[in-house]
Amino acid sequence: MSQDAALFDTIIVGAGTAGCLLANRLSADPRRRVLLLEAGGVDDYHWIHIPVGYLHCIGNPRTDWLYQTEAAAGLNGRRLRYPRGKVLGGCSSINGMIYMRGQSRDYEAWAQACGDESWRWGQVLPYFKKHENHWRLDPGAAPVSEDFRARHGHGGEWRVEKQRLRWDILDAFAQAAQQAGIPASEDFNGGNNEGVGYFEVNQRKGWRWNTAKAFLRPLCLGRSNFELWTGAQVRRLLLEREDGALHCRGAEVGTPKGLETVRLKPGGELLLAAGAIGSPQILQLSGLGPAALLQGLGIEVQQDLPGVGANLQDHLQIRAVFKVQGAKTLNTLANSLWGKAAIGLEYLLRRSGPMSMAPSQLGAFAKSSPDKTWPDLQYHVQPLSLDAFGEPLHGFPAFTASVCNLNPTSRGTVSIRSADAADAPAIAPNYLSTEDDRRIAAESLRLTRRIVAQPALAAYRPEEYKPGPQYQSDEELARLAGDIATTIFHPVGTCKMGRAEDAMAVVDSRLRVRGVAGLRVVDASVMPSITSGNTNSPTLMIAEKAAEWVLGGT
Template structure:
């Protein structure tokens, strides 16, 4: 009687929890789950260490996005709404995930976003339910009380810079009826303010610094980098472990799974494991373990329309960095004071307003920057100018993430389907008009703003919507591809358990039924906080 050949995979052992993805959510989960010494936690990251200087210098996002050391290097499919363009689609492939390469803006969204989740049947996910979870992780530089905390791990500070032209634009917004406010994180964002950021003393404060660095000594936590998940192992309807590549070698781990691989990585891994639309899986030769057509669907993202204006009578970064002396000043300012342009997040001033009075809450957000360029990574323009970017906070368009091969290393097809509805095109044209009204205020007359993107010759709604397709770009907020809901078509239930498979949860931005009105790093941490509470309560 012959024996079976030995399993060629390295056996990493059994854990109470295997967390896939060491990004914003994964680092938070690893911290909270390993706090109980009775648990054993394995945290897996497909990328490498975050010990790279451009991760920690705030302006380093310019050198991390598109860099294979830190970024998956994805791109969207050709988008009809963008007039056939494909967009680079950065996703963090490094410890800290997107918190190591993102814009560092700390933004929770609006209370109405979460109350809508609750109204859709997701009990326990309303604003009053999730606010304490935001507070649990926050370490605010100045505020405490009902809306802020100074006792959490995630440091939130003001940006260390000053631009008079941005002060003028904030006053111009007030002339339009948009008041200056001091805090975007109280539940109603209508107003203008300077973005607060996840930084400490002029350095990026990513999820690794916040949640892993203080607890690396825990003996019940194991962290592996260069660990690419290939397939979830499912036996008799239960997730029992994971097949992966560890430094290129085949390996296996056993335990209950928490997916925190993000709105692209999570549906990709589910589909590779036989969980997803049956037709898609069969097309790629994958055995269908659970026909779930909604896995990878419902993709939502914020599309940013980058209008730009020449100005006079105020300094911008364009001319500051145009000379060797200017660049030397920038470097010295950061070296000596950890301030100035090298400490900048991609956006400094935010303005939330309504594109139309029919909206109950602010539905568009401006990111105003004292610079202009064709796209990030390209040289700045040679003349003084500002960028007045504006995005639709609650787009109607829905897209998808679908595998293109059974090979886990093959990039998935990412199709956000931008500007695919009449409503989104209407908001796009209204957004450009709002930017023009802002720049035409009396407060800005002395700066003589001259629009050069998209161009004053474009006036009709149709022309403006098409122009939006020519100049808009993502601000990297994909969500929704493993939708949470009480309905049987939802991928996960309100406890984040995958419907139809035991021992498997999802805890990242893919679970959002609808996108939040702002940046997604803080919500990702909040989702992980809530997931950890539910997992620990179940155990």
């Protein structure tokens, strides 16, 4: 092998949501030699592909980094499990499969924060559509409006389907939400997602559709100019100074064979796509981050970037549980041998039913108060209940109405603990640390109660089990939110993009790391503010734009 053949035009760190799309788009150019590095293994674990298998993937070292948050005052001293995908497909292999773009206002705010019109809603919409394959545009599907066709794509790699189940109790909740003033919605992805309806999911014929299937197989893995390394954890980036300027030249990688060095060709780029936890960790390990943190750990400061690991944002869901009567829920169905057998048989024969379930089936977007211009709350409603994720289902019929503040003002941090890449970073989301977040938590619980009190649910005689109807004041409800709330696993913002004068901006609007040539960050960490909904699909859009910039040399 010649020395030049050992060099790469592009090195992508992380084969998750963004990394798989980047690998596909960039290796489509046969002149470009592309290396994709994934710290986890291949996605051959059967529970990855069965939708309900997220229950077996989260908390499993085969597929999850097994992070935990720091104890949070806003959660009354609790720590939370913090799943992140450690496998091909990354979080798209273990997430809730919900297809959600967010709202147009999110992208207008990004454009303002970055001073770049290309992030406006009208400019990002074509990049959502480019890889979309929406079921309502399939041949033979019911006719749709021209407005719907203008908003959605067909024929791309990222399959979007309707769910293959329904529940009477969820239909009743949807009717109750409408009675409470929340309109019905058939499309949460038109720019304003206000309404109630069943979520659409990233599945194909009842199987999970992760980004490894969508973008790596079959074309990408068969290209002679493309290499994929699994079990390859980046220890640090290779940074060199030339004429006073800092350049990224490659990376040191821990592999099953030992420590290896991978290098870029002159003019090549390394694309950091390790996610909102992994990307700031790798930057800090490489000497790019807050100077005081790095110096305290004995790491030479290559570039003082105080925003690396700052600005952490996440969606915190407040899980309200209601006992019901006369309703079929998963609690009773899955707590009997007959019920489990029926569930398994339905999936085996039809690829439908509870085994095809996303973690949340029914969604709603609402306003926490009448003075809001846009919806600022999202509901994930489930025909089941349990004390905590991973715990057994309750022995009584019940449903859970989880509600989250879409636009939290609390901000947290991701910080390495040592110079060893094997040490998990400290993750401190600082949930409910602002008065605004605590107030909206209380208001969201009140809205949940108002929905459940509507006539459509009366036949099921709902009884509030958690947090409990005895809690009424803002102070009580905010404290109870701290007791029962959990993450929905949407961390973003830890390498945010922004204007040149923003000292906390880590990357510019083209995702290039400040002061380092040949290095971009391309994942959810670059979001200046969290989107109003699930974050997987916006991350794909970011990668789609970045791939175009890399190929165009801009």
